[in-house]
Amino acid sequence: MPDNPYNPLHPVEDPTLFFGREEALSFLQLNFSGRVMTKALVILGHRGLGKTSLLNHVPLVVDERYPSVYIDLSALEMDSPVALVAAIVDQTRAMMGMLQASTYRLPTFPDPADPSIDFLQWLADDYLDVVLAAIRRQRHMILMLDDAHLLFEAIESGSLPASLFGYFQGLLERYEQLDILAAMNIRYEAQSLEMAPFDDETLHHRLTPLSVPAAHQLMTEPVSDRYSFTAEALDRILELAGGHPFYLHAIGRLIYRRWSEARHLETITLYDVQTVYPMVLEMTAETIAPIWEALRPNERLVLTALLDLVDGDPEASEAITLEAVETWLSRTDYPLNDVQAAAAFRALEYQGIVHSDLHGYRIRSVIMADVLATMLDTGEIRKPPTRRIPVWAIFVAVLVMAGLVGGVLLLVGGDDADTAVDNGNRATVTLELDLAATQAAEQQTATHLAQPSPSPETSPTPTPLPIFRFGG
Missing domain, CATH: 1.10.10.10 (Winged helix-like DNA-binding domain superfamily/Winged helix DNA-binding domain)
Structure with a gap:
C-alpha cells in the first residue's frame, strides 16, 4: 500500500505537500535578509497549526547564507542546562558537516558530571566563537527553538536558570552572525513580550488557519492520482476543518485509509466523509481540550x-x-x-x-x-450557574412586604376602630331577611315608583391614631 501522505501527528517535511503560509514565508524572508538582528523572531500558534512544519521549510525559503540549527525542545529532558547545550552542540556540528565547514577546531564537550563547568558560559565563550568563524563571516546561523514555551515552563519549575532569556539576548548582542527563531504556543505570547529577546512585537508572526484555496490544495493534490472528491464532499471537509491543518490531515488520513481498504473507490462522496467523521472527532479531541484549558x-x-x-x-x-x-x-x-x-x-x-x-x-x-x-x-465544560436571588435579599423583601401589608390593614380598618372599642365583646346579632319587602322594593324601582329617601345626617367620628408609623 502506498504511504499515506496525511499524518496529523507529524510535521510536513516534503515541500510538495506543504501548502499555504505565504505570509509566514514572506515574514521569514524579509527578516533573514542580511541585516543584524538583536531580537528573536517568534512564530505563534496553537498545536497543530503547522509551526514545526514551517521551521522545517526555513532552509528551503531563506537565503543560502542562513544555515539553520533545529532544536526540538519537546524531545529534551530539560532538568538542567546540560541537555540544552548538548543538543545545540550536536545539531551545530551536523549543520557544519552539511556546509563542509572545518570542525577540527571545535572544542571537546565538557564532562557533564563536572560541577565546576558552567555549560551556558562554555557555549558562549568557547564554542560559538569557533563555529561562527568556521562557517565564514558572510553566513548567519539561525538557532531555531521549537516549542520554546517549554523554556518558560522549565524556568518556572526551576530546572533552568531564570537568567536564560537574558543569556540568549546577550548572545544576539555579542554575535552579529547569530539569529534566533522561536516557535511557541500562542498562549505564551503575552509572557514572551515581557522577556528579551522575544519582546519585539514587530518580530512576532501568528499562524492562522489555512485559506480556502490552500486547504483545497492540501486535500486534493497529494492524492490526485488515486481518487477525487465530489464538490459536495470537498465543501463539507473544508467546512468541518475550518482551515485547521491538523483537522485537514486527520480527515485526509482516514479517507485515504478508507480508500486503501476498498480500492474500487474512485470518488470520495459525502457519505464517505460522514462515515469517517466520528473517528475524526476522536483523533482531534486531544488538541482541542488544551485550547479550552488555556x-x-x-x-x-x-x-x-x-x-x-x-x-x-x-x-x-x-x-x-x-x-x-x-x-x-x-x-x-x-x-x-x-x-x-x-x-x-x-x-x-x-x-x-x-x-x-x-x-x-x-x-x-x-x-x-x-x-x-x-x-x-x-460535564467537562460546565455552564456558569443560573443567577439566584441571595437569601438576605429574600429576607429583606419578606420584611418589606409584611410592613406594607400591615400598614394597608391599619389604614383600611381605621374608620371602624372606635366602634370596635365601644362594642367591646358584644355578641353578633343575625338579622332575618324579609323576602316580601325586598321583592316589593324591586318592583317599585322597576316601575319608577320608588320614593326618595331622606339624606342621612352626618355623624362625625374621631379618626384613631395608628399603632405605629413607618420609619419611626
Whole structure:
C-alpha cells in the first residue's frame, strides 16, 4: 500500500505537500535578509497549526547564507542546562558537516558530571566563537527553538536558570552572525513580550488557519492520482476543518485509509466523509481540550454561551449576536457587559477559534464546535450557574412586604376602630331577611315608583391614631 501522505501527528517535511503560509514565508524572508538582528523572531500558534512544519521549510525559503540549527525542545529532558547545550552542540556540528565547514577546531564537550563547568558560559565563550568563524563571516546561523514555551515552563519549575532569556539576548548582542527563531504556543505570547529577546512585537508572526484555496490544495493534490472528491464532499471537509491543518490531515488520513481498504473507490462522496467523521472527532479531541484549558475566564464564558445558543447545532446558519450572548450571560452568576464580551470575542478571534461578520459570531471549525459541545454535554465544560436571588435579599423583601401589608390593614380598618372599642365583646346579632319587602322594593324601582329617601345626617367620628408609623 502506498504511504499515506496525511499524518496529523507529524510535521510536513516534503515541500510538495506543504501548502499555504505565504505570509509566514514572506515574514521569514524579509527578516533573514542580511541585516543584524538583536531580537528573536517568534512564530505563534496553537498545536497543530503547522509551526514545526514551517521551521522545517526555513532552509528551503531563506537565503543560502542562513544555515539553520533545529532544536526540538519537546524531545529534551530539560532538568538542567546540560541537555540544552548538548543538543545545540550536536545539531551545530551536523549543520557544519552539511556546509563542509572545518570542525577540527571545535572544542571537546565538557564532562557533564563536572560541577565546576558552567555549560551556558562554555557555549558562549568557547564554542560559538569557533563555529561562527568556521562557517565564514558572510553566513548567519539561525538557532531555531521549537516549542520554546517549554523554556518558560522549565524556568518556572526551576530546572533552568531564570537568567536564560537574558543569556540568549546577550548572545544576539555579542554575535552579529547569530539569529534566533522561536516557535511557541500562542498562549505564551503575552509572557514572551515581557522577556528579551522575544519582546519585539514587530518580530512576532501568528499562524492562522489555512485559506480556502490552500486547504483545497492540501486535500486534493497529494492524492490526485488515486481518487477525487465530489464538490459536495470537498465543501463539507473544508467546512468541518475550518482551515485547521491538523483537522485537514486527520480527515485526509482516514479517507485515504478508507480508500486503501476498498480500492474500487474512485470518488470520495459525502457519505464517505460522514462515515469517517466520528473517528475524526476522536483523533482531534486531544488538541482541542488544551485550547479550552488555556482560555481566560471571560473567553470561556462567551464561548460557552455561543455553544449553548446554537442549541446543539454547530452548523446553525445564523450567527450569534453579541446581544444574544450578553442576554444569555445576564441570567448567570457571571454577567458581562458589552465591552467585556466584545473583548473576549476579539481574543478568541485572534486565536482563530471564532470568526465574525456583520451578523455576529460563529465557531470557526465544526470539528472544534462538536468536540466542545460534547465536552459541555459530558460535564467537562460546565455552564456558569443560573443567577439566584441571595437569601438576605429574600429576607429583606419578606420584611418589606409584611410592613406594607400591615400598614394597608391599619389604614383600611381605621374608620371602624372606635366602634370596635365601644362594642367591646358584644355578641353578633343575625338579622332575618324579609323576602316580601325586598321583592316589593324591586318592583317599585322597576316601575319608577320608588320614593326618595331622606339624606342621612352626618355623624362625625374621631379618626384613631395608628399603632405605629413607618420609619419611626
